[in-house]
Amino acid sequence: MSKKVENLTEHRNKKKPPTVQEAARRAARRFRDMVPKDLEEPEGLASGDMKKFLENPDEYEKEDDDEREDEK
Amino acid sequence: MQATHRDAEERYTIIRKAVIGQVNQDFANRGERNNNARLIDNVALSQSKHWEQSPKRRVDWDWIGGYGTFKFRYPKRFEMALWHNNKLASLTLGRPTYTGQRMRLDFIEACPNKPSDLKVFEISLFAIGMYAEMLGANELRVMNPINSQVRDYYARFGLTYVAAGDYLHATL
Numbered sequence: 001m002s003k004k005v006e007n008l009t010e011h012r013n014k015k016k017p018p019t020v021q022e023a024a025r026r027a028a029r030r031f032r033d034m035v036p037k038d039l040e041e042p043e044g045l046a047s048g049d050m051k052k053f054l055e056n057p058d059e060y061e062k063e064d065d066d067e068r069e070d071e072k
Numbered sequence: 073m074q075a076t077h078r079d080a081e082e083r084y085t086i087i088r089k090a091v092i093g094q095v096n097q098d099f100a101n102r103g104e105r106n107n108n109a110r111l112i113d114n115v116a117l118s119q120s121k122h123w124e125q126s127p128k129r130r131v132d133w134d135w136i137g138g139y140g141t142f143k144f145r146y147p148k149r150f151e152m153a154l155w156h157n158n159k160l161a162s163l164t165l166g167r168p169t170y171t172g173q174r175m176r177l178d179f180i181e182a183c184p185n186k187p188s189d190l191k192v193f194e195i196s197l198f199a200i201g202m203y204a205e206m207l208g209a210n211e212l213r214v215m216n217p218i219n220s221q222v223r224d225y226y227a228r229f230g231l232t233y234v235a236a237g238d239y240l241h242a243t244l
Contacts (some may be wrong), residue, residue, distance in 0.1 A: 017208060018205055018206060020090040020091065022205075023206045024097075024098065026201075026202075027199075027201035027202040027204075028098070030242070030244070031198050031201050031229055031230070032197075034229075035194055035228065035229060036228070041190075041191045041192070041193060042219075043128055044128050044182070044184050045181070045182040045192065045193055045222055045225070046130055046133075046179075046182065046218045047179070047180055047216050048133075048177075048179035048181075048216050048218075049215070050131070050134070051133070053138065053142070053179075054141060061145075
């Protein structure tokens with residue numbers, strides 16, 4: 001007897017996506033409600049490497065290659 | 073623009089707008105009437121040019137070029153312009169990875185002169201976290217914090233730093 005092996009991405013895509021309200025509740029619980037109110041944001045906050053992206057977007061995109069390898 | 077690209081742009085704009093709407097609902101629930109979230113538009117990009125004059129600015133990014141290229145390449149992107157008292161407070165761009173398993177927050181910049189009690193990262197993380205949930209991603213990555221102070225601040229949100237890729241991540 002053979003058992004059908006399902007691709008993980010296909011399996012995930014079959015899941016019903018949450019409503020925006022459900023997604024908001026989960027994101028708030030994870031990132032908004034647990035943070036101390038007295039936490040100060042650093043001045044001039046920024047993250048990312050826009051210069052690297054603009055200089056060579058194809059090369060920048062290769063950062064995802066580990067995930068592509070995972071899928072193989 | 074190919075039809076498939078245009079179709080994706082339209083489908084994901086619906087999700088982006090739903091998330092932005094929910095962020096504004098959250099502001100209303102909290103009584104934060106001075107705050108407003110929108111998609112990135114020409115008005116926001118034009119205002120970002122004013123940041124160049126601030127001595128407090130830590131990066132010298134070209135948001136007009138950056139946004140244009142990002143938008144062209146990634147129809148599934150997340151984007152948000154955060155406004156405070158009708159002044160641009162931050163810009164955020166992110167995208168799901170190739171398989172959709174991960175969501176990346178690629179670029180965020182706060183207005184160098186924003187009020188110190190306005191926490192744009194917390195709001196942006198909430199918004200992109202919501203977008204990631206709607207797309208079924210199981211991990212969120214915040215790429216390339218510009219210095220250790222910013223990196224340590226992100227860690228207070230439960231994000232873990234990975235030096236090898238210079239990002240912080242959280243499981244969703």
